[in-house]
Amino acid sequence: MPEYSTNDLTSKDEHEAFYAQGSDRAIAILLGSIVENRLTALLERKMCQEPWLHETKKNLLRPSGPLGSFGTKLHLAATFSFISQFMWRELQTVIKIRNKFAHDLTVRDFQSAKIADLIKKLETYEIVQTIARRYPEGAVHVSGIRFGESVVNDYRLCIAYYISGLRHAEEGDCYTAPSFGYFDT
Numbered sequence: 659m660p661e662y663s664t665n666d667l668t669s670k671d672e673h674e675a676f677y678a679q680g681s682d683r684a685i686a687i688l689l690g691s692i693v694e695n696r697l698t699a700l701l702e703r704k705m706c707q708e709p710w711l712h713e714t715k716k717n718l719l720r721p722s723g724p725l726g727s728f729g730t731k732l733h734l735a736a737t738f739s740f741i742s743q744f745m746w747r748e749l750q751t752v753i754k755i756r757n758k759f760a761h762d763l764t765v766r767d768f769q770s771a772k773i774a775d776l777i778k779k780l781e782t783y784e785i786v787q788t789i790a791r792r793y794p795e796g797a798v799h800v801s802g803i804r805f806g807e808s809v810v811n812d813y814r815l816c817i818a819y820y821i822s823g824l825r826h827a828e829e830g831d832c833y834t835a836p837s838f839g840y841f842d843t
Contacts, residue, residue: 666821667692668699676801676814676821682767683759685810689817690756693749694728696824701731703828704740728753740827744781748820751779755813768809777809782816 667673672695675688698719705715718725725734732753736746755776758765765772777783789797790806797805801818804811 666818666825676817682810683765685814686755686759686768686773689814690728690752693752693817693820693824694731696821697728697731697735697749700735700740700824700828701725704738728756735827741823745820745823745827748780748782748816751776752817752820768813774809777813780816782819783812786812786815 667676672692675692678685678688701719702715705711717723719731720726725731729750732741732746732749735741736743741749755773758770758772758776762772764770768774768777786805790812793805799805799815799818801815803815803818805815806812
């Protein structure tokens with residue numbers, strides 16, 4: 659099962675976006691973008707690697723391309739069995755969360771009813787909550803984020819799992835349930 663590693667963030671920009679502070683809206687959009695970028699990387703890696711197709715792949719997967727939307731990429735990855743049904747369901751919800759923050763101006767933070775209802779649908783979030791309850795003195799994820807510290811950080815931990823799962827999928831693994839690296843403090 660995948661465990662998050664700081665190596666899962668493949669660039670300085672991804673690292674900065676993952677740990678970004680700011681409004682809940684900005685954080686949700688950034689975290690969703692990281693997942694979408696990792697999904698794009700997975701699809702690019704699984705496509706034919708012939709150099710003459712490089713531009714074609716880029717054009718297909720660019721935001722305005724025929725396979726450019728987050729949802730389309732997700733469906734494609736699931737259809738070709740690059741990701742599990744579990745990951746597909748979870749990422750469907752991540753898309754909804756990102757879109758609510760991006761397009762619904764009444765949604766201001768993670769405590770908004772529309773967002774809270776979506777987050778509760780994430781099975782990974784329930785696992786994060788279970789770990790937080792099991793270790794009330796504090797469990798810290800390998801990313802340095804404390805379980806149960808805040809809804810925002812618990813959502814960030816879910817995203818860490820998805821990033822790791824997508825990295826493993828690039829390598830040919832298709833996991834069905836999350837695993838979290840953490841230690842007691």
